[in-house]
Amino acid sequence: MKNGQWPILYIHGFRGGDYTTQTMIASALKANNKKYDQFLKANIDWRGKVTYEGTWTEDEHPIVQVVFKNKWVGSNQIAYWLAKLLFDLRSKHKFTTYAAIGHSLGAVALVLVNLKEKMRPYMPKLKKLVLIAGPFNGVLGLGDLPNVNRITPNGRPAFMSPTYFRIFINRNSISDDLRVINIYGNVGDHSNSDKYISVTSAESISYILKPRVKEYREYLIKGSNAEHSMLHDDSEILDMVNNFIYYNPLS
Secondary structure (H helix, E strand, O other): OOOOOOOEEEOOOOOHHHHHHHHHHHHHHHHOOOOOOOEEEEEEEOOOEEEEEEEOOOOOOOOOEEEEEOOOOOOOOOHHHHHHHHHHHHHOOOOOOOEEEEOOOHHHHHOOOOOOHHHHHOOOOEEEEEEEEOOOOOOOOOEOOOOOEEEEEEEOOOOOOOOHHHHHHHHHOOOOOOOOEEEEEEEOOOOOOOOOOOHHHHHHHHHHHHHOOEEEEEEEEHHHHOOOOHHHOOHHHHHHOOOOHHOOOOO
């Protein structure tokens, strides 16, 4: 089924790897009655060269796991490599739309990639996006401090990090045909964070996306399972993501 395919990309973040998205992919394969190895892995080295393992399936929703060999790069570099990957995948498999799940800096990078769509007609169009624990407005200890930044009554964050400000000033490039769910955590300690990303940082992207996209929903997960590196494996989140991405994905 080459025509009309709708691939699903899974993107890890800073210091992540294939282990970051492995449980999400296993859950998606099970939900779609696929075998455990029926997905494509795209390995991107420190120079941006892509090598592939596994299988691009012929069904409606091929799964693509994206793995960066350099785990220490920022969201701008991840976004640059993702754009190149999308062009390469499209040239090979002829799809025009896709969905994506991004954890941590992978979530930020996917928003940055979406800013490029209107200027690059050949780039596949992002239709559904899952953001998990995205540091859109800083990381604790790196541009953010516990309980310092806040969301003002009109939804705007009081302070903007450089990356957030870049997205903000380019906000009119956000796709208006995009459906988004934003998932973030609060472990319940004094920091109001998932131990790495504050609720304010993760939530602040709503000020940019909500007025512009076709659909925007957000979910705050509380408790011990809301820790940054546990969110992508939580069973409640896995069900939420699978239902959002794979149920009626063309709507």
